[in-house]
Amino acid sequence: MSEVRELSFSAAIQEALAQAMEADERVFLMGEDIGVYGGAFQVTGDLVHRFGEDRVRDTPIAELGGAGIAVGAAVAGARPVYEFQFSDFALLASEQIINQAAKMRFMLGGKVSVPVVFRMPCGSGTGAAAQHSQSLEAMFGHVPGLKVVEASTPEDAKGLLLAAIEDPDPVLVFEHKLLYKVKGHVPAEMYRTPIGKAVVRRPGKDATVVALGIMVSKSLEAAEILAGEGIDIEVIDLRSIRPIDTATIFESVKKTTRLACVYEGVKTLGIGAEISALVAESEAFDYLDAPILRLGGAESPIPYSPILEKAAVPQTDGIVAALRDLVKGRT
Amino acid sequence: MYLIRRFEEMAEESYVRGLTHGTMHLSVGQEASAVGICMDLSNADYITSTHRGHGHCIGKGADVKFMFAEFFGKEEGYCAGRGGSMHIADPSTGNLGANGIVGGGLPLATGAALAIKQRKGKDVAVCFFGDGASNEGAFHESLNFAAVWKLPVIFVCENNQYGMSVSTERSMAVKDVATRAVAYSMPGVIVDGNSVADVNEAMMTAAERARNGEGPSLIECKTYRTKGHSRSDRNRYRSKEEIETWKAKDPIPMFETELEAHGVASRSEIEALQADVEKEIQAAFEFATAGTNPTPDSLLRGVTTTGDIELGAST
Numbered sequence: 001m002s003e004v005r006e007l008s009f010s011a012a013i014q015e016a017l018a019q020a021m022e023a024d025e026r027v028f029l030m031g032e033d034i035g036v037y038g039g040a041f042q043v044t045g046d047l048v049h050r051f052g053e054d055r056v057r058d059t060p061i062a063e064l065g066g067a068g069i070a071v072g073a074a075v076a077g078a079r080p081v082y083e084f085q086f087s088d089f090a091l092l093a094s095e096q097i098i099n100q101a102a103k104m105r106f107m108l109g110g111k112v113s114v115p116v117v118f119r120m121p122c123g124s125g126t127g128a129a130a131q132h133s134q135s136l137e138a139m140f141g142h143v144p145g146l147k148v149v150e151a152s153t154p155e156d157a158k159g160l161l162l163a164a165i166e167d168p169d170p171v172l173v174f175e176h177k178l179l180y181k182v183k184g185h186v187p188a189e190m191y192r193t194p195i196g197k198a199v200v201r202r203p204g205k206d207a208t209v210v211a212l213g214i215m216v217s218k219s220l221e222a223a224e225i226l227a228g229e230g231i232d233i234e235v236i237d238l239r240s241i242r243p244i245d246t247a248t249i250f251e252s253v254k255k256t257t258r259l260a261c262v263y264e265g266v267k268t269l270g271i272g273a274e275i276s277a278l279v280a281e282s283e284a285f286d287y288l289d290a291p292i293l294r295l296g297g298a299e300s301p302i303p304y305s306p307i308l309e310k311a312a313v314p315q316t317d318g319i320v321a322a323l324r325d326l327v328k329g330r331t
Numbered sequence: 332m333y334l335i336r337r338f339e340e341m342a343e344e345s346y347v348r349g350l351t352h353g354t355m356h357l358s359v360g361q362e363a364s365a366v367g368i369c370m371d372l373s374n375a376d377y378i379t380s381t382h383r384g385h386g387h388c389i390g391k392g393a394d395v396k397f398m399f400a401e402f403f404g405k406e407e408g409y410c411a412g413r414g415g416s417m418h419i420a421d422p423s424t425g426n427l428g429a430n431g432i433v434g435g436g437l438p439l440a441t442g443a444a445l446a447i448k449q450r451k452g453k454d455v456a457v458c459f460f461g462d463g464a465s466n467e468g469a470f471h472e473s474l475n476f477a478a479v480w481k482l483p484v485i486f487v488c489e490n491n492q493y494g495m496s497v498s499t500e501r502s503m504a505v506k507d508v509a510t511r512a513v514a515y516s517m518p519g520v521i522v523d524g525n526s527v528a529d530v531n532e533a534m535m536t537a538a539e540r541a542r543n544g545e546g547p548s549l550i551e552c553k554t555y556r557t558k559g560h561s562r563s564d565r566n567r568y569r570s571k572e573e574i575e576t577w578k579a580k581d582p583i584p585m586f587e588t589e590l591e592a593h594g595v596a597s598r599s600e601i602e603a604l605q606a607d608v609e610k611e612i613q614a615a616f617e618f619a620t621a622g623t624n625p626t627p628d629s630l631l632r633g634v635t636t637t638g639d640i641e642l643g644a645s646t
């Protein structure tokens with residue numbers, strides 16, 4: 001084990017990009033203002049000075065073309081990592097992501113691979129309002145052929161990105177913008193966090209929370225508060241939306257007999273709906289002692305007002321109250 | 332060109348006979364651009380194709396027996412029966428595929444050219460697209476990227492004058508797609524798309540420019556599809572006279588006349604070649620008919636690479 005070494009979430013991503021480029025000359029970066037500007041969130045920082053403009057490519061403001069060019073380069077043997085300035089802008093490129101990248105291998109009878117990575121800064125809390133704050137993981141997770149991941153810690157931000165870059169298929173890596181400055185232990189070596197594996201962040205016996213991205217830390221906060229009341233919550237960090245790690249979820253639900261899903265994306269037709277359905281269809285259903293709880297984003301666009309913005313996504317006190325009700329209802 | 336023509340005629344016949352599923356878009360009358368562009372390319376050069384892509388696929392070196400097998404939905408097909416006519420591709424010849432999305436291939440070819448540039452290669456990427464695609468945002472974004480980054484890509488517009496039923500006069504503010512190259516500071520040339528020699532000459536100039544690192548070019552091939560847009564087309568938007576005028580400019584007899592006039596091939600040599608094509612088409616048709624149908628349990632193969640590894644499928 002390496003000693004404790006603190007890096008911010010964004011520095012961990014930058015380290016992953018640098019290590020991937022050092023290890024494999026096919027890897028290069030594309031995106032808007034990722035060069036001398038350093039990226040809208042300063043994630044690429046000064047990588048352009050280390051690797052040059054050919055490997056840290058500033059693009060025109062043209063997401064459809066840019067993302068599609070990354071897809072074409074991937075099919076032709078390169079390993080591009082395309083940064084969307086905000087994941088909301090990936091909607092401009094959804095033709096190339098969903099119609100092309102996701103389907104190309106299948107349509108061509110398995111004869112090509114599309115090793116492209118899209119970095120997707122997401123989430124609310126920055127006051128950027130409706131077109132710069134969405135959490136669209138479930139929408140892209142609906143598409144066979146794509147892989148969709150999201151880290152909650154700096155360690156996984158690095159490991160998941162390195163795994164995504166080495167993965168032969170298109171991977172969308174969501175990054176919650178409020179996490180960029182969060183610090184945590186990050187090993188110095190190159191390591192991969194496996195895609196498709198959830199992790200138990202806090203063991204517990206009274207209820208299972210399956211959370212994603214920034215909701216993992218909020219759920220852990222809630223669990224600590226509830227621990228003071230004698231309620232013992234297990235928190236699972238989902239990490240991968242497609243493919244989804246059903247084994248870890250089912251095992252936990254069988255143990256705790258209660259399930260809550262906590263995510264920032266819009267509740268309806270979202271990640272919680274999928275997890276609930278998977279549990280309801282599985283042998284874990286028989287173990288449930290209470291209805292499944294979904295805490296997701298409100299049925300509204302993300303508003304500007306800080307008061308309304310907070311009201312639009314789950315917050316720690318709301319999670320605490322909902323989990324208390326979930327557990328106290330147990331017979 | 333004759334092989335493309337006979338392949339498509341046979342494909343149409345097999346559709347009528349119920350052997351082929353779905354729809355198909357025939358390029359009858361447009362064969363010269365496919366052949367004139369692809370004839371000097373190697374397997375290391377990439378192309379992206381369109382929904383009207385049978386000619387490009389054959390021009391780039393595909394074997395018609397695996398194409399028929401694809402049309403019949405067989406495992407032996409180029410896409411193992413997963414793609415059909417609209418996604419026909421032979422990656423081993425550098426063909427990254429036909430595309431069901433108008434303009435879908437434009438960023439892909441530009442990206443393949445970027446991959447070539449990143450590895451300091453001398454290969455080129457060719458993007459076939461139609462007049463309709465030049466109205467898509469993907470066209471404008473791709474040409475801008477290619478010009479700014481001086482990518483080795485050749486944009487080949489097969490202007491057959493109709494985006495499905497809407498004529499270029501009704502859908503474009505400029506008369507020629509080549510004019511649009513000016514906005515992206517690249518050469519834009521117009522050629523008789525029914526003359527294989529004219530197309531090839533323009534392609535040689537553009538390919539040399541690309542291989543020398545001087546950047547992209549646009550070639551506009553003026554042509555015409557003498558068949559309808561797809562199987563559902565009732566030809567209500569153009570006159571019989573117009574179609575007949577263009578049939579008189581059929582690229583195949585035109586090229587045959589040229590070959591004879593210049594003493595390159597005699598009539599009997601041309602007829603011998605046609606007889607060979609006929610045999611090839613017959614054999615390919617029989618090969619495809621005898622192909623293996625996919626089994627339902629193979630549905631998930633090819634969705635992802637890692638999924639294939641889990642399924643234990645060979646790729």
